[in-house]
Amino acid sequence: MDNAIETHELRKTYRGVNVVDGLNLTVRRGEAFGFLGPNGAGKSTTVKMLLGLVRPSGGDVRVLGGHPGARAVRAQLGFLPEQFRFQTWMTAEEFLTFHARLAGLSAHDARARIPGALERVGLAGRARQTLGSFSKGMLQRAGLAQALIHQPALVFLDEPTSALDPIGRVEVREIITALKQDGTSVFLNSHLLSEVEAVCDRVAFVNRGRVLRAGTLRELLGEGTAFVVRARPLTPALHRALEALGTVTPAVNDPDTLHVTLHDPAFAARVAPAVLSAHAELLALVPQQPDLESIFLNLIGRSGSAA
Numbered sequence: 001m002d003n004a005i006e007t008h009e010l011r012k013t014y015r016g017v018n019v020v021d022g023l024n025l026t027v028r029r030g031e032a033f034g035f036l037g038p039n040g041a042g043k044s045t046t047v048k049m050l051l052g053l054v055r056p057s058g059g060d061v062r063v064l065g066g067h068p069g070a071r072a073v074r075a076q077l078g079f080l081p082e083q084f085r086f087q088t089w090m091t092a093e094e095f096l097t098f099h100a101r102l103a104g105l106s107a108h109d110a111r112a113r114i115p116g117a118l119e120r121v122g123l124a125g126r127a128r129q130t131l132g133s134f135s136k137g138m139l140q141r142a143g144l145a146q147a148l149i150h151q152p153a154l155v156f157l158d159e160p161t162s163a164l165d166p167i168g169r170v171e172v173r174e175i176i177t178a179l180k181q182d183g184t185s186v187f188l189n190s191h192l193l194s195e196v197e198a199v200c201d202r203v204a205f206v207n208r209g210r211v212l213r214a215g216t217l218r219e220l221l222g223e224g225t226a227f228v229v230r231a232r233p234l235t236p237a238l239h240r241a242l243e244a245l246g247t248v249t250p251a252v253n254d255p256d257t258l259h260v261t262l263h264d265p266a267f268a269a270r271v272a273p274a275v276l277s278a279h280a281e282l283l284a285l286v287p288q289q290p291d292l293e294s295i296f297l298n299l300i301g302r303s304g305s306a307a
């Protein structure tokens, strides 16, 4: 089966500047894909090209096996922009009917889907309320209902939880997980890396219009190659034994603790024996997992932010 999104050397030039600069991406059907990068990295411009709203300056792009501008493809796309311009005079029901009709649903189907769509985003019972009376979080929920009302095969969510409280964020995560289970592909732009970590199967880090790194979370986060070792006494012999396995840094506030970053993940099984062979008592051995935030800062720090 073909992929949900494929780009090859995709490029967009504004006034002689390549804001998207040879971008290669693959998003599989039914996966949630996190698209991450600093301000000005070219994320929105890329999304607009994937939606057929901006014409590429070069390269290839295929969305759901076709051209993103094609009517048949567009009908299967959902989009929640970060800054949605809501028609504040409309009721939630009118707003969803309007967007369902734009997406090609009949008036009858649109009407039939609205209660379920509102319920799904936690707005049950609000159909007759005008959007002007909604809170920021309620508007974001309405925007999400709009993106999903026509049951798209691929949905783009740009910062979908920026206005939501912690309960709302968990609810949106559940919606994304349910979408994946239904086979819907989700393209998620978020600065909340913990959110991306919670729901995305794969992620790409972009900067200056190029993909710096892409892969599954497991590939990017890696197996535990760093450990906190608490042992007593921390003799020079113990230091030497651990330095044979990796880089050893003493903890600042704890005289019994060392941070060890292994040269090779296979050395993990040798840490405890190294401590014991130096006649020390092993008090704790805790694997350290990097998170997306530290990977992000590392990558972007090295390449410099675009903005």
Ligand SMILES: Nc1ncnc2c1ncn2[C@@H]1O[C@H](COP(=O)(O)OP(=O)(O)OP(=O)(O)O)[C@@H](O)[C@H]1O
Binding pocket: 014, 015, 019, 037, 038, 039, 040, 041, 042, 043, 044, 045, 046
């Ligand atoms: N229509 C336009 N005309 C000229 N320059 C543009 C246009 N749209 C975007 N740019 C420039 O392209 C670069 C990338 O912008 P883009 O909005 O794609 O970044 P982004 O990664 O989405 O950033 P953010 O996280 O801040 O939303 C920026 O330098 C921006 O000024």
